[in-house]
Amino acid sequence: MPRQVDPQQRRAELAEAVWTVIRRDGLQRASVRNVAREAGLSMGSLRHYFATQAELLCFAMQLVGDRARARVRAMQPAASPRATAERLLQELVPLDDERRAESEVWLAFTARGLVDPDQRAIHQGIHDQLRGACATAITLLADAGLTPADLDVDLEATRLHALLDGLAVHAVMRPEQVTPDRITAVIARHLDTLQAGPGSG
Amino acid sequence: MPRQVDPQQRRAELAEAVWTVIRRDGLQRASVRNVAREAGLSMGSLRHYFATQAELLCFAMQLVGDRARARVRAMQPAASPRATAERLLQELVPLDDERRAESEVWLAFTARGLVDPDQRAIHQGIHDQLRGACATAITLLADAGLTPADLDVDLEATRLHALLDGLAVHAVMRPEQVTPDRITAVIARHLDTLQAGPGSG
DNA sequence: CCTACTTTAGCACAGTTGTGCTATAAACGC
DNA sequence: GCGTTTATAGCACAACTGTGCTAAAGTAGG
Incomplete structure (x- = not known):
């Protein structure tokens, strides 16, 4: 299933999910799980775009x-x-x-x-x-x-x-x-x- | 064992332990355990001075x-x-x-x-x-x-x-x-x- | 159809967290 | 000495965390 959406755009969307979580709940709540939930993705799926939490943040x-x-x-x-x-x-x-x-x-x-x-x-x-x-x-x-x-x-x-x-x-x-x-x-x-x-x- | 040291001073010491942890490891690491360890106290003892983490912070x-x-x-x-x-x-x-x-x-x-x-x-x-x-x-x-x-x-x-x-x-x-x-x-x-x-x- | 690849999903594990709870030890009032 | 209060300690539990891992489902090229 390659390229249904541009992977770089996917990463930007996930980064915006990080923003949303940070603004609502704070950076300390920007866990992999919370960001994935905010973006409507599973944890494992998020980690396909960002290998680690540090990379995501x-x-x-x-x-x-x-x-x-x-x-x-x-x-x-x-x-x-x-x-x-x-x-x-x-x-x-x-x-x-x-x-x-x-x-x-x-x-x-x-x-x-x-x-x-x-x-x-x-x-x-x-x-x-x-x-x-x-x-x-x-x-x-x-x-x-x-x-x-x-x-x-x-x-x-x-x-x-x-x-x-x-x-x-x-x-x-x-x-x-x-x-x-x-x-x-x-x-x-x-x-x-x-x-x-x-x-x- | 009342008043070996002034309880208010004890609270100030614990608050300074919070400062130390925050400066070294960040606010997200200022857990009850870490602050207690920094202050040389047990977790339970810290909680005698501050009932909750929120109160401590x-x-x-x-x-x-x-x-x-x-x-x-x-x-x-x-x-x-x-x-x-x-x-x-x-x-x-x-x-x-x-x-x-x-x-x-x-x-x-x-x-x-x-x-x-x-x-x-x-x-x-x-x-x-x-x-x-x-x-x-x-x-x-x-x-x-x-x-x-x-x-x-x-x-x-x-x-x-x-x-x-x-x-x-x-x-x-x-x-x-x-x-x-x-x-x-x-x-x-x-x-x-x-x-x-x-x-x- | 079938192989290759990308994407999504989810489990598992070890570690950390806040807090409720009980127990020991020390210091005081008497 | 004795009971009361204060202080310290530590266990237990449920919740949450990052990440390693496996597996399924979707899409493409042949």
């Missing part, structure tokens, strides 16, 4: 980075460098349910990355990509002459990156307080202070 | 907030509002091993708070305290006239809070990249932009 984590990268790549060019930077950053914070799901799964795997070397490596890859996107956003403004000439791009990228990840954590832990509107306002304000100064708020 | 999470609050309360007054604000914020980020331990445990429990209502409630309490500290820092600068008069204190508190938690996450996940020096530099830079403008970096 790593693939599910990779998918977080893949989704975000695809979204950034699909971005339409914006009118100004400022608008481009702002929209780039907005693709990386949980403003809708899709990105909220990514953030929740990312947070669950982040905690595991503290003690699991494989998960840590994947997390660091995503971390570096996000950091790169932040550096890109800063450079966009700097190259357009919208920032002071002596701006420390590296330090600002670090600062912006921490801001984004902090917003993601707060958005999933306190969704009533840290709403999408609030997130966009914080990002806009941050870019404002990079350009014109702190007095515009 | 919640207490261990509470301890994170307690430690940070105690540290802030013990702060010596600084020379200027700016120095006070800066040192207050520095108490809340992982600049040494004690605070790094708190951040790692905090991160582990944060992820669990996504799906565990009890842990979520405790996390939100700590979240609100940290948010209050950020608001205090901003207000210190504003009241001293060090910021523009039209500064949106609430928005700035949200932004600063996200920055701090993001720095905490990055410091424990990327300790070689996000060093204590780097953290203090980012915080100083952030306060600079609140005061004088973005051009000083």
Whole structure:
């Protein structure tokens, strides 16, 4: 029975089942049995696509980075460098349910990355990509002459990156307080202070 | 055999054993057995102090907030509002091993708070305290006239809070990249932009 | 039809888990 | 000394876990 559906798509479906279980019951409940049940498959069938649980979970984590990268790549060019930077950053914070799901799964795997070397490596890859996107956003403004000439791009990228990840954590832990509107306002304000100064708020 | 040691201190010791296990093996390995072994006690003895595992873990999470609050309360007054604000914020980020331990445990429990209502409630309490500290820092600068008069204190508190938690996450996940020096530099830079403008970096 | 291969299913086993339960030992009040 | 309380220990059980293993059912090429 080869190729009724693409095996790679099957793996993606199973990874999404992992996401569903993680969001509903937590990463500690993402057992082979629970994920298989969520996907409507048997345990043995799941293990035909992923030999071990570690492989399954790593693939599910990779998918977080893949989704975000695809979204950034699909971005339409914006009118100004400022608008481009702002929209780039907005693709990386949980403003809708899709990105909220990514953030929740990312947070669950982040905690595991503290003690699991494989998960840590994947997390660091995503971390570096996000950091790169932040550096890109800063450079966009700097190259357009919208920032002071002596701006420390590296330090600002670090600062912006921490801001984004902090917003993601707060958005999933306190969704009533840290709403999408609030997130966009914080990002806009941050870019404002990079350009014109702190007095515009 | 009452009171060979204070029972409350015993509970704190057990909570620290939880921290040790979490930092070494992860929250998913913080079982009653493993924590008891780490503390050098039997399973049954541990359960004399904590009736259930949930109670044990919640207490261990509470301890994170307690430690940070105690540290802030013990702060010596600084020379200027700016120095006070800066040192207050520095108490809340992982600049040494004690605070790094708190951040790692905090991160582990944060992820669990996504799906565990009890842990979520405790996390939100700590979240609100940290948010209050950020608001205090901003207000210190504003009241001293060090910021523009039209500064949106609430928005700035949200932004600063996200920055701090993001720095905490990055410091424990990327300790070689996000060093204590780097953290203090980012915080100083952030306060600079609140005061004088973005051009000083 | 028939062989080869892919996919699905399910059992089995050893290990870990939380918790209910009982039993021993130590320290106190008297 | 003695009973009461507190502390420590450990067993038992049912539930769940990851994975090794076997077997069936479906699909393709010949």
